[in-house]
Amino acid sequence: MVNSHYKDVIKYFSKKAAKYDLVDEQLYWRLSDKLLEKIIQVKLIEPFLKKKELKVLDAGAGTGRWSLILYNFLKKSFKLHFDLVDITKEMLTEAERKIRKKGLTNTMEIHLGNIEDLSDYPNDYYNIAISFYNVLSFSENPERALKEVFRKLKKGGLYASIVANKYHSYFFSILNNRVNELADIKSGKTRYTSEMPFIHCFTPNEIRKLYQKNGFKKVEVIGFPNFVYPNIEDARIEGQSRQSKNLLENKKNFQKILATEFRECFNQDVVGRGNVLLIIGKK
Numbered sequence: 001m002v003n004s005h006y007k008d009v010i011k012y013f014s015k016k017a018a019k020y021d022l023v024d025e026q027l028y029w030r031l032s033d034k035l036l037e038k039i040i041q042v043k044l045i046e047p048f049l050k051k052k053e054l055k056v057l058d059a060g061a062g063t064g065r066w067s068l069i070l071y072n073f074l075k076k077s078f079k080l081h082f083d084l085v086d087i088t089k090e091m092l093t094e095a096e097r098k099i100r101k102k103g104l105t106n107t108m109e110i111h112l113g114n115i116e117d118l119s120d121y122p123n124d125y126y127n128i129a130i131s132f133y134n135v136l137s138f139s140e141n142p143e144r145a146l147k148e149v150f151r152k153l154k155k156g157g158l159y160a161s162i163v164a165n166k167y168h169s170y171f172f173s174i175l176n177n178r179v180n181e182l183a184d185i186k187s188g189k190t191r192y193t194s195e196m197p198f199i200h201c202f203t204p205n206e207i208r209k210l211y212q213k214n215g216f217k218k219v220e221v222i223g224f225p226n227f228v229y230p231n232i233e234d235a236r237i238e239g240q241s242r243q244s245k246n247l248l249e250n251k252k253n254f255q256k257i258l259a260t261e262f263r264e265c266f267n268q269d270v271v272g273r274g275n276v277l278l279i280i281g282k283k
């Protein structure tokens with residue numbers, strides 16, 4: 001049975017599913033994704049370079065964007081298996097279409113389900129788990145999901161998730177004249193546009209502690225991007241702000257900003273500035 005919280009989440013993403021991947025055409029998100037790709041090369045892939053085989057759990061996989069990106073990075077060096085779990089059928093339909101088109105049905109399995117209950121999946125099994133772009137934030141009980149993912153990881157496995165940053169949420173609400181939402185943010189709930197449901201947001205310390213409380217070790221929190229932020233138009237799936245377009249369509253600007261973001265993103269001084277927070281913990 002799907003409760004009212006998840007009915008709202010599913011309603012929101014089922015409408016977005018067919019157009020979700022248009023995000024690739026928005027220059028702000030292209031910059032953010034290129035940066036994330038560089039970060040995960042170092043933090044999520046390099047630690048496993050001595051292995052021959054990797055099992056990956058994409059918990060809240062959506063349209064499969066990040067499973068497919070990871071696959072491309074990993075395919076030359078590892079034998080791979082991916083399990084993609086998501087609660088919104090329409091998002092998985094998009095993932096399935098892409099997986100079939102690329103002939104990866106033997107490598108990637110798709111599952112409709114809630115990551116707060118992963119009892120159908122083997123324990124101590126996955127080397128890498130990811131929940132990119134606010135899956136834990138959209139979950140009704142992020143801690144329950146975190147506990148589940150922890151059980152499914154092998155010892156030494158890594159869990160990388162991306163959640164909404166409470167400090168950036170204060171900034172973004174003020175920027176967009178939604179000052180009456182500041183009290184919600186203080187209590188840990190935010191939203192980027194007035195059409196979306198409220199989601200959980202965290203300070204870097206809050207999310208680090210939640211990971212540690214649930215058994216994760218060597219927890220690292222990385223804010224990104226730290227020096228260029230989306231405008232309200234970039235927070236929607238279609239269209240983009242003129243400011244982001246003007247700034248980033250110049251390829252040299254794009255590369256210079258990317259290099260600066262990458263150089264500074266591991267610096268703990270700036271973590272609270274991040275548009276979002278990436279958290280990586282080890283079992």
Ligand SMILES: C[S@@+](CC[C@H](N)C(=O)[O-])C[C@H]1O[C@@H](n2cnc3c(N)ncnc32)[C@H](O)[C@@H]1O
Nearest residue numbers: 060061062086087088091114115132133138139
């Ligand atoms: C913003 S999308 C991100 C999708 C994908 N991780 C990416 O980065 O492209 C968030 C996804 O989380 C899914 N989701 C939210 N809560 C979930 C839960 N508890 N269990 C499974 N999926 C969930 C939604 O259905 C949606 O597809």
